[in-house]
Amino acid sequence: MxxxxxxxxxxxxxxxxxxxxxxxxxxxxxxxxxxxxxxxxxxxxxxxxxxxxxxxxxxxxxxxxxxxxxxxxxxxxxxxxxxxxxxxxxxxxxxxxxxxxxxxxxxxxxxxxxxxxxxxVRDPPRDLRVGDGKRRAGKRLLTVGTDCSVGKMYATLCLRDELRARGITADFRATGQTGILIAGEGVPVDAVVADFISGAIEALAPARADDGWDLIEGQGSLFHPSFAGVSTGLLHGAQPAALLLCHDPSRAHMRGLPHYELPTLEECLAANLAVARLTSPDVRAVGVALNTAALDEAAARRLCEETAARLALPCTDPYRLGASPIADEMLTCFAP
Amino acid sequence: MxxxxxxxxxxxxxxxxxxxxxxxxxxxxxxxxxxxxxxxxxxxxxxxxxxxxxxxxxxxxxxxxxxxxxxxxxxxxxxxxxxxxxxxxxxxxxxxxxxxxxxxxxxxxxxxxxxxxxxxVRDPPRDLRVGDGKRRAGKRLLTVGTDCSVGKMYATLCLRDELRARGITADFRATGQTGILIAGEGVPVDAVVADFISGAIEALAPARADDGWDLIEGQGSLFHPSFAGVSTGLLHGAQPAALLLCHDPSRAHMRGLPHYELPTLEECLAANLAVARLTSPDVRAVGVALNTAALDEAAARRLCEETAARLALPCTDPYRLGASPIADEMLTCFAP
Missing domain, CATH: 3.40.50.720 (NAD(P)-binding Rossmann-like Domain)
Structure with missing residues (x-):
């Protein structure tokens, strides 16, 4: 430590x-x-x-x-x-x-x-296995994003705190340097050898039978041409029951790449669900998390409402406005 | 050496x-x-x-x-x-x-x-850069597959030989251990640190202005839950003008994973084109390469004909029957 x-x-x-x-x-x-x-x-x-x-x-x-x-x-x-x-x-x-x-x-x-x-802290564990994609027990949520650095880690941690406040077992599974420093453990998935991306996540969030949630921090974006390989392997290794889509509405272009526009929320969600279905055929979206730091609170609330209506999913800024709508959706969708 | x-x-x-x-x-x-x-x-x-x-x-x-x-x-x-x-x-x-x-x-x-x-030979180069996805000059073809080990390297090498026999400049860009041993150079893309997958391929096949082709050896499959991250980054880094879809019709399930079926050629091609479009919006398929080693020659020819008709693309076993139909299609599609 x-x-x-x-x-x-x-x-x-x-x-x-x-x-x-x-x-x-x-x-x-x-x-x-x-x-x-x-x-x-x-x-x-x-x-x-x-x-x-x-x-x-x-x-x-x-x-x-x-x-x-x-x-x-x-x-x-x-x-x-x-x-x-x-x-x-x-x-x-x-x-x-x-x-x-x-x-x-x-x-x-x-x-x-x-x-x-x-x-x-970006040292990957030794003795990683290649992923096998075998169906495993347990409920896992993965945060995915329109871009890098749009709030996936914040959303994951806020959701953990909200679930725990309701008495539900929920663990944060860190996949990046910041998350690992906060949690004190995790796997820096962007630093593993490429053949082991999905296997590293299978090891990070193994089968669990206690009815608790593994909340897995996402990385990058399927739409980021530098890092989409990491995001793809993470999706497959996570085998998520639930996806939470994260977005920063103030982002003008893909991070570091002025020549790339952001995808729309709709196309980003559809692409992530399609990729995730390979290892988790019944995966579903449970909400949208916006990083509204650039907006005043009234505008932030309005944008969340509009986005919720547009995508027919709960939408919030989990850090600013709480993760409650997303936790509600998870508990409804995955009621025992 | x-x-x-x-x-x-x-x-x-x-x-x-x-x-x-x-x-x-x-x-x-x-x-x-x-x-x-x-x-x-x-x-x-x-x-x-x-x-x-x-x-x-x-x-x-x-x-x-x-x-x-x-x-x-x-x-x-x-x-x-x-x-x-x-x-x-x-x-x-x-x-x-x-x-x-x-x-x-x-x-x-x-x-x-x-x-x-x-x-x-699986040592990645030092000082790799993160990919940037910037459009670069040159004509690049990437082989993609329904699975690992279905003939992507064979197809790439046979296509190189066919193009060279026609007097066209064409270079094989090796991405795996076998290709690197054959070519004497290349990048073992499955062994690079995950953040650098696409950047490694941008470095392997940089901009070229001589009207020649870079023929990039593909790896894995978007439908292989162990390795799809590698395949995704390879697609983005290759920025291919052309895709050649490779398949082994005798393969009963994804390699090493009896619990995963192979995708159909149609869904595999559609998924690869969709991912490739992020960095190469005008990418197109130029053919299907089958590994027909398990069939007699009459059955092999019949399967190639049926597959060509079904996908409306040239289809051959480039190692057994020659890469000519695919070279013809490339030259037609990318005529100066």
Whole structure:
């Protein structure tokens, strides 16, 4: 386990989506976060005290979380410099990039000298199996999306909390670096060897017979030309009884790809159901989750109502307005 | 490069599809193969002289190719023992399994002592990029299939030879261990980290402006619940102008999965075209390639005719009956 509490890194970022790992920890494990570290050129904030590594250490922080996501997961030079500064201040360092902290000789040497740890959370488990697609017991929901970073993890965690508040057993199955940092376990599905994508998810959410739900965090999008392979294998491995479609209505184009438009909700849902049916013939949609952070509350509520009517499915912003309509639909559709 | 000529390993196998790497080398680089090594319990043959490692070495062989494919790509104990015997006889050893020869201490020690090399051909290139889906110049064909191991590589290589015989520039882009051993280069797409599947194929078949064709070897199937993620990323990264659908009419169920039926040719083609359109909106099918090895020639020709009529596309067994109908269709559809 990665020692808490955390200093959350924003660095030089001006991309509010790019800091999603730091933001996710601030949202779902706020009690474990003592501050945020941003440079003067970053306009972003998570509403935490602004601290540098030394001040954070003095305030009790134990680990700097390099909570930045970039396409390709590279460990850029500014990240290395800042990680070295954190190590010098006595902090452990955690990251979820494809390029590993432990593969960087200067970081390894500095950490050894300072007696602190480097944590790479995007390491897939060893001994993964190839998926077999065999029908397995248990109720599983998977969040799917029109794009990357549209709120799949938030929706999954909010739904877990709503179900648990109703006394229903529900577990969050993390598949990305942020989710794994929040949950303390999971499988970074985009980092496994390609042949093992579906098998990794079969292992993450195995058969269960306790009538509880596995709520599986989705990744990417079938409509994202960089990452749809991951999304496809995840759908097949999840063998979901239920899909929850996630969308950010403020997104102008596919993330990182101005030359790609977003799919409509209707075509996105139809494509995900079609792919999911290969391993879960009776899969059904149980709702739409919108990330309405860019709208005022009245507009957010109106959009949810309009979307619900258009798709004939419950629609909410689970983080802002609660996951209740989706939980209702699940309990109705999957009543014993 | 892996030193030729080769001794092809069949081992204890009784699975004619499982020895596809040895079979592919025997089919497409026969002049480089001096013999096959099989144990008494294997009923299989590639029609080469049956030799043990010492006899093969005496006959001029330089490398044992462990040309066996199994789901998960494990280096089973019998393979290790036989590789040690080959090393003792003075042969290099090549394999394309997920478990690497170089990660096996006994093999590494024995190879060092004998002064021979271990070649792992399933190593993905370093410094892969995430795919970006940008439209790029050039004509690309991708083979897709109803299942794994239905003849995609054979069809791709036969089509290359047919186009070249007509004076058309055409290059084979290998994506699997067998293709890479035949071509001497390529990207083992099922072994790359999942986030980089489409990017790996964008790098394998970059923009080209010489009016030649890149003929990309497909992998897996959109309908195989173990591997569809690979197939999806491959489709997106290939950005194909043309798809060639491959099928083995003798296949009773999805390979390795008796609980999964094969899709129909019609649904398989429709699904592949739909996925491919994300990055290549004008993609079109140019034919169907059948592996008719289980049929007599009259039945094979009849099935090709019936399939062509049913799908309104050229259909042939490119290895047995020639790739001419498919080449004709490509040249008609993509005339300058």
């Amino acid at each position: 990665i020692p808490a509490p955390y200093l959350l890194y924003l660095g030089h970022s001006d991309d509010s989506v790019g800091i999603k790992t730091s933001r996710g920890l601030a949202a779902f494990r706020r009690d474990d976060c003592v501050g945020e570290w941003r440079h003067d050129d970053s306009p972003l904030t998570l509403g935490l005290p602004r601290l540098d590594p030394a001040a954070a250490r003095a305030a009790g922080a134990r680990t700097l979380v390099l909570g930045i996501a970039n396409a390709g997961g590279t460990l850029a030079p500014d990240l290395v410099e800042d990680a070295l500064a954190a190590i010098a201040a006595g902090l452990h360092v955690a990251a979820g990039l494809h390029q590993r902290l432990r593969d960087h000789p200067r970081l390894v040497a500095a950490a050894a000298a300072a007696g602190v740890e480097l944590h790479d | 892996i030193p030729a000529p080769y001794l092809l390993y069949l081992g204890h196998s009784d699975d004619s599809v499982g020895i596809k790497t040895s079979r592919g080398l025997a089919a497409f680089r026969r002049d480089d193969c001096v013999g096959e090594w099989r144990h008494d319990d294997s009923p299989l043959t590639l029609g080469l002289p049956r030799l043990d490692p010492a006899a093969a070495r005496a006959a001029g062989a330089r490398t044992l190719v462990l040309g066996i494919a199994n789901a998960g790509g494990t280096l089973a104990p019998d393979l290790v023992e036989d590789a040690l015997a080959a090393i003792a006889a003075g042969l290099h050893v090549a394999a394309g399994l997920h478990q690497r020869l170089r990660d096996h201490p006994r093999l590494v020690a024995a190879a060092a002592a004998a002064g021979v090399e271990l070649h792992d």
